[in-house]
Amino acid sequence: MSEPWGPHDLGGQEGGPIDLAEHDTAYWEWQIDAMVRLALRKGLISDFAELRDGIEQLTPHDYDQCTYYERWAKSLAYTLVSRGVISRQQLEDRIDKVRARQEAEGVA
């Protein structure tokens, strides 16, 4: 069997039992879902394949540690920074601001 392309290339690997439990989608996950769809609709990205490319840029560690919508968030961030829609600095500053706000509110 050939080597996987990256951490996302799971087909044919071995794995444990499948957890069949259903789970509810959290509201922030719906928001990321909507953000991706709106980015597509507004032409900020060209197609889902572009997002896949962003996911494939994740390090194996990030890929394993991130939940599904966290990966989508990081992928869209990577894609929009690459395209110049936002700057890396802008994003990093805002992440700091969100963290500071959460710490001030005692949720972080």
Place this chain on the structure above:
Amino acid sequence: MTDHDHDHSRTLQPDHAEPTSEGARVGLALRELLIEAGHYTPEEEQAVIAAMQDASPADGGRIVARAWTDPEYKARLLANGATAIRELGYELEPYEFTVMENDDVTHNVIVCTLCSCYPRSLLGMSPAWYKSASYRARIVREPRSVLAEFGVELTADVNVRVHDSTAELRYMVLPQKPDGTEDWSEERLAELVTRDSLIGTQRVLKLARKPGES
């Protein structure tokens, strides 16, 4: 309706705590930036979320029931899924759509090994296990034992076909019409169809469904 005396780009849903993982913060930060820059509005976000929450496997069930009762429709559906589905008034994201038919000697099951592509606008949110590493890894390696975990017992004469979705091509399974439903209406037939039967992790549709069963 929404009251407008607060900072909208920050609004999550009441009772929904802000997620504090690093990855989720990236999402929150990006969302705020895009809304502030005017790329989309919180109202548009709401509309998209509502539409996606509205999609459910019942839509897939109606398509299947039409195919069961109208052979010409079924032929169109199998020939070009996207066109035939839009014909019934459903909106699809811009991708190809292929419907794979189960029969006595064929069982189809779908996966997306590389990520988690799924016909969301038609079937609603995918189940958590569909996105799990174990399902994605194993369904192409040992489909029969994975299907057995879902309660699908296949005899040796049934071929299993595993279809790996991509960002541009989605699949849906056309399950077999159960025996004993010959005089059933299309509406009644549609209610038999489950999410898992459209994914292929269920093969035999039950004539009586328990309330709340997906």
